Amino acid sequence: MSPENQAMQDDPNLNPAQFWVMDGQSLWQEKAGKRDVSCASCHGESGSAMRGVAVRFPKMSQGKLQTLEGQINQCRVSRQHAATLAYESKELLALTAFVASQSKGLPIAVIETAANKASLQQGRQWFYTRMGQLNLSCAQCHEDRAGLKLGGSVIPQAHPTAYPIYRLEWQGLGSLQRRLRNCMSGVRAQQFEYGSPEMAQLELFLMWRAKGMALESPGVRP
Amino acid sequence: MSKTSRTSITMPAQAKKDSIIEIRAIAQHDMETGYRYTDAGKLIPRDIIRFFTCQYNGAEIFRAEFHPGTGANPLIIFTTIATESGTLQFEWRGDDGYEAFNQSQITIT
Numbered sequence: 001m002s003p004e005n006q007a008m009q010d011d012p013n014l015n016p017a018q019f020w021v022m023d024g025q026s027l028w029q030e031k032a033g034k035r036d037v038s039c040a041s042c043h044g045e046s047g048s049a050m051r052g053v054a055v056r057f058p059k060m061s062q063g064k065l066q067t068l069e070g071q072i073n074q075c076r077v078s079r080q081h082a083a084t085l086a087y088e089s090k091e092l093l094a095l096t097a098f099v100a101s102q103s104k105g106l107p108i109a110v111i112e113t114a115a116n117k118a119s120l121q122q123g124r125q126w127f128y129t130r131m132g133q134l135n136l137s138c139a140q141c142h143e144d145r146a147g148l149k150l151g152g153s154v155i156p157q158a159h160p161t162a163y164p165i166y167r168l169e170w171q172g173l174g175s176l177q178r179r180l181r182n183c184m185s186g187v188r189a190q191q192f193e194y195g196s197p198e199m200a201q202l203e204l205f206l207m208w209r210a211k212g213m214a215l216e217s218p219g220v221r222p
Numbered sequence: 223m224s225k226t227s228r229t230s231i232t233m234p235a236q237a238k239k240d241s242i243i244e245i246r247a248i249a250q251h252d253m254e255t256g257y258r259y260t261d262a263g264k265l266i267p268r269d270i271i272r273f274f275t276c277q278y279n280g281a282e283i284f285r286a287e288f289h290p291g292t293g294a295n296p297l298i299i300f301t302t303i304a305t306e307s308g309t310l311q312f313e314w315r316g317d318d319g320y321e322a323f324n325q326s327q328i329t330i331t
């Protein structure tokens with residue numbers, strides 16, 4: 001992270017992701033679905049009850065591994081009787097940014113449990129398995145070569161501490177799953193689908209791997 | 223058809239007379255360049271902010287023209303001299319009837 005990047009991220013008035021957080025706050029209070037209730041109806045007006053939530057996702061919920069986006073959609077369907085929000089849609093990104101920002105500064109708290117053990121192991125396997133035409137695994141760049149350079153950019157350890165991120169390359173906000181798909185495209189692999197179990201397993205492993213690190217959401221990245 | 227979006231202004235609320243103050247103004251806007259294509263090969267038309275102005279107690283003190291090269295959610299940082307207490311008004315105008323307004327008060331000490 002360059003100093004300029006860090007400065008843009010830390011200043012709430014400069015961080016472009018602020019607009020998504022504000023949109024998310026509006027959506028939080030907006031009634032939706034056949035039951036005509038809002039997120040606020042159950043979880044409180046200000047959203048502050050969401051503090052500590054984002055740092056615990058992905059997690060097992062009713063026997064299924066859910067990411068934060070998946071949980072938001074699950075609430076929409078089962079509690080609001082509304083349609084799911086599409087992955088990478090403005091609305092889902094705004095709500096995710098709003099919920100995640102409530103945990104800004106808190107340490108990531110995803111741990112191995114009896115319930116998520118199998119998913120975590122599967123996620124670990126995805127991380128260490130070679131894939132794609134270039135036959136590379138995540139670990140080969142992000143563990144073995146972290147700190148070295150790829151095409152002029154420093155290879156990070158790839159901890160998802162700031163998602164959803166405002167990526168300057170995207171000129172907009174995007175989720176961790178979008179970023180993972182970019183990586184898979186980069187090694188010319190079949191990309192995991194948005195919202196798929198494989199994505200959730202890999203996210204779970206990545207968050208477990210980053211446990212203890214402070215959440216910076218919403219972040220700014222080049 | 224008029225559209226608008228969120229904007230945010232950062233500037234001091236108070237300043238010494240005749241000191242230089244820094245103003246930061248950011249507007250939520252995708253700034254579609256008009257040079258991109260959809261996956262189906264169709265050109266996405268240009269849709270950008272064109273003008274930004276700042277008025278200090280009614281007098282224009284800063285004006286900028288934006289072009290397609292300007293990135294999304296454009297941030298503009300400029301300075302002015304804090305001459306008197308009053309209101310700074312900010313206005314953005316762009317394609318498809320886009321307009322956005324914001325304002326900020328300053329007190330001279």
